[in-house]
Amino acid sequence: MSYALAQMDRILANLIKIGRVDSIDFDAGTATVDFDGELVAGIEWAKSRAGTDRSWNGGYSKGEQVLVLSPSGDLSQGFITGSISQDAFPHAGNDKNPKRIFEDGTVIEYDKTSSTLLIDASASGGHVVIQCNSAQIQAESTITMDAPNTICTGNLTVEKSLSMGASGGAATLKGDVSFSGGSLTHDGKNIGESHTHKGVQTGGGNSGGVN
Numbered sequence: 212m213s214y215a216l217a218q219m220d221r222i223l224a225n226l227i228k229i230g231r232v233d234s235i236d237f238d239a240g241t242a243t244v245d246f247d248g249e250l251v252a253g254i255e256w257a258k259s260r261a262g263t264d265r266s267w268n269g270g271y272s273k274g275e276q277v278l279v280l281s282p283s284g285d286l287s288q289g290f291i292t293g294s295i296s297q298d299a300f301p302h303a304g305n306d307k308n309p310k311r312i313f314e315d316g317t318v319i320e321y322d323k324t325s326s327t328l329l330i331d332a333s334a335s336g337g338h339v340v341i342q343c344n345s346a347q348i349q350a351e352s353t354i355t356m357d358a359p360n361t362i363c364t365g366n367l368t369v370e371k372s373l374s375m376g377a378s379g380g381a382a383t384l385k386g387d388v389s390f391s392g393g394s395l396t397h398d399g400k401n402i403g404e405s406h407t408h409k410g411v412q413t414g415g416g417n418s419g420g421v422n
Contacts, residue, residue: 221284222283222284223284224284225281225284225285225286225289226280226281226284227278227279227280227281228246228278228279228281228286228289229276229277229278229279229295230244230245230246230247230251230276230277230279231244231245231274231275231276231277232244232245232271232272232273232274232275232277233245233250233273234273235270235271235273236252236253237270239253240255240256240270241253241254241255241256242254242255242256242270242271242277242291244277244279244289244291246279246286249286251286251287251289253287254279254286254289254290254291255290255291256268256270256271256277256290256291257290257291257292257293271291271294272300272314274299274300275294275300276294276295276296276297276300277291277292277293277294277295278291278292278293278294278295279291279292280292304320307323308320308321308322308323308324309321313335315334315335315337316334316335317330317331317332317334317335317337318330318331318334319331341354390403
């Protein structure tokens with residue numbers, strides 16, 4: 212076989228290759244990929260967005276099977292286009308619902324049948340943080356939860372002011388209620404522990420209203 216034909220075969224063989232991730236350089240955003248014993252470093256992976264809007268998927272796992280496209284068959288110029296499932300890392304789901312499983316067991320899934328978005332961090336004991344406050348931006352940020360019913364199954368802590376009933380709603384409390392510090396008022400009148408009544412008299416009569 213001539214050198215030219217051998218070169219052509221090599222180029223064609225390297226245009227599209229399947230390999231496994233050996234290591235990740237997070238600072239450079241590149242991976243070292245193992246092509247059946249041939250290690251090639253500095254391979255960037257494709258992003259869903261890479262302009263003024265940018266995305267980052269956190270890299271790839273060691274041993275993850277990936278598809279690499281290499282312009283002109285030069286693996287050093289190749290880039291990872293995506294992942295391919297394998298026995299070691301099977302499909303995340305088995306139906307039409309989009310699903311993402313993270314290494315620590317956290318799951319994000321959308322059920323198209325029930326129109327339910329699930330963020331499940333119970334397996335990892337993790338936290339869900341929604342942050343829109345910024346010291347650099349003076350405009351007041353807002354999070355709106357627009358639903359007929361909102362249910363908190365665990366404890367609820369509000370670190371600042373709580374405003375209720377702006378649209379004429381009512382508050383219903385069950386169980387013990389405890390207040391500490393501050394004052395308790397109704398229509399501007401103190402009904403806390405330091406309040407007094409007018410028209411107080413001994414015997415079985417009722418006192419007057421709150422002062």
